[in-house]
């Protein structure tokens with residue numbers, strides 16, 4: 001086995017994945033659609049280890065009791081059952097995206113790790129096949145294999161549940177409004193389990209997801225931001241509504257999240273349909289807009305909510321090998 005280093009960027013779902021149809025294979029219950037972000041990602045180095053799997057996050061050696069280590073070891077053992085390699089791995093990561101904060105750090109981590117693993121074992125997989133490996137670690141990671149925009153199929157089998165690239169004729173950007181960079185209080189894995197098992201709104205979220213996905217895919221291909229943005233807001237609101245009525249209720253949003261949403265509504269009232277919001281398993285607001293409007297939108301939102309950190313990102317590259 002060779003050593004390998006790869007990098008992948010985080011992605012933000014415009015149409016959300018929430019809930020699983022197969023827990024062992026980590027297959028989503030609904031299709032999703034995302035934008036891969038430029039400059040916000042994780043670099044992962046993989047090398048053989050003599051003494052069992054080892055995980056080093058930002059120079060900190062994780063203990064085998066840590067949840068991150070357990071999740072990684074599960075993933076590597078799933079890969080072992082598919083590819084029958086004899087080794088253990090040392091996995092070192094460093095990220096430019098806050099860790100476990102609802103900013104898709106696990107998507108970039110598992111996409112980069114899968115890319116490095118692919119090279120280390122000299123597997124000759126297509127990107128679609130590679131995305132199924134990444135999905136085993138974190139379903140949203142499948143989408144980070146691709147540059148720009150990507151879809152993720154539900155599929156009945158491991159092979160069918162792959163991501164695929166999508167094209168958008170518009171130059172789009174995302175304004176990321178960081179409400180709080182601390183770790184989230186509940187993992188998305190746990191939150192999905194509670195929501196799909198107890199929320200009376202989850203069946204409604206699931207029932208409408210395929211239609212939302214197909215309509216968003218069409219709007220993306222046609223470059224219609226108002227249609228895409230409206231579907232994006234519907235998808236995130238349905239996802240959070242289904243979490244709110246779960247038992248126990250799950251709420252990732254903060255007062256500042258709602259302030260930002262109000263500021264976006266006000267912007268649209270005065271300037272037309274130029275900015276649309278989405279939130280994931282965290283309080284941050286991600287604003288989709290045309291590239292030409294991004295600085296104006298960021299400045300307007302900063303004026304309304306001065307304590308919020310903001311950055312602007314554009315569609316970025318997919319998972320790539322780093323040659324040292």
Ligand code: PMV
Nearest residue numbers: 013016017138139140280281
């Ligand atoms: O792949 P996970 O387990 O990190 O879940 C991602 C869930 C959301 O970010 C809320 C939605 C999505 O499609 O990325």
